[in-house]
Amino acid sequence: MTMREKIEEVAARYPDQRSAIMPALLIAQKEHGHLPGPVLQEVADILGVQRIWVYELATFYTLFHTEPVGKFHLQLCDNISCMLCGSEDLLKHLQAVLRIKKGDTTPDGLFTLSTVECLGACEMAPVMQVGDDYHGNLDVTRINALLDGLR
Ligand code: FES
Numbered sequence: 001m002t003m004r005e006k007i008e009e010v011a012a013r014y015p016d017q018r019s020a021i022m023p024a025l026l027i028a029q030k031e032h033g034h035l036p037g038p039v040l041q042e043v044a045d046i047l048g049v050q051r052i053w054v055y056e057l058a059t060f061y062t063l064f065h066t067e068p069v070g071k072f073h074l075q076l077c078d079n080i081s082c083m084l085c086g087s088e089d090l091l092k093h094l095q096a097v098l099r100i101k102k103g104d105t106t107p108d109g110l111f112t113l114s115t116v117e118c119l120g121a122c123e124m125a126p127v128m129q130v131g132d133d134y135h136g137n138l139d140v141t142r143i144n145a146l147l148d149g150l151r
Contacts, residue, residue: 003027003028003031003042004042004046006027007020007023007024007027007028007043007046007047008046010023010024010027011023011024011046011047017047017048017049018047018049018053020047021043021047021049021053021054021057022057022061024043024046024047024054025043025054025057025058025064026063028042028043029064029065033065033068033069034065034066034067034068034069035058035064035065035066036066037066040054040055040058040066041054062075062114062116062117068105069105069112070105070106070109070110070111070112071109071110071111072110072111072112072130072131072150073111073112073114073129073130073131074094074111074112074113074114074128074129074130075114075115075116075119075128075129075130076090076091076094076113076114076115076116076126076127076128077115077116077117077118077119077121077125077126077127077128077129078091078115078116079117079118079122080118081118081122081125082118082122082125082126082127083126084125085125085126086126086138086139087115087125087126089140090126090128090138090139090140090143091113091115093140093143094113094143095113097143097144097147098111098113098147100113101113102114102115110150110151111147111150116129119134121134121136123136124136124137125137126138128143128146130146130150
């Protein structure tokens with residue numbers, strides 16, 4: 001099934017095509033890895049909605065990426081529960097071992113490092129999302145083991 005077919009199938013569930021933008025963007029991002037301008041335009045064309053509506057959502061939510069991201073997107077929560085449990089030190093550690101700043105991708109394209117709002121998993125703070133998986137109760141040792149397992 002093509003991306004267009006998948007989006008059209010999902011969009012058929014919504015009486016207002018504007019409501020289908022988020023699921024359409026998820027489909028497009030899964031297909032392309034990120035959401036550059038031409039892809040946003042394609043999504044708008046398929047749904048028959050204004051491009052600005054698509055752009056607004058794609059640039060507001062951190063789960064969407066308008067720029068390429070690494071094979072593994074490390075999304076470290078920096079909200080209050082995680083911060084109180086040491087996320088600031090973990091961010092410093094990640095930046096040091098990966099030799100990149102927050103928001104950057106390693107030169108080999110393997111890791112992108114971001115901070116994100118609460119992941120809704122405060123009970124296992126500090127938490128980092130990698131792809132679709134959550135990793136909690138993190139410390140430097142666990143971060144190192146996680147990175148070693150991904151390399
Ligand atoms: Fe980090 Fe909620 S504050 S998961």
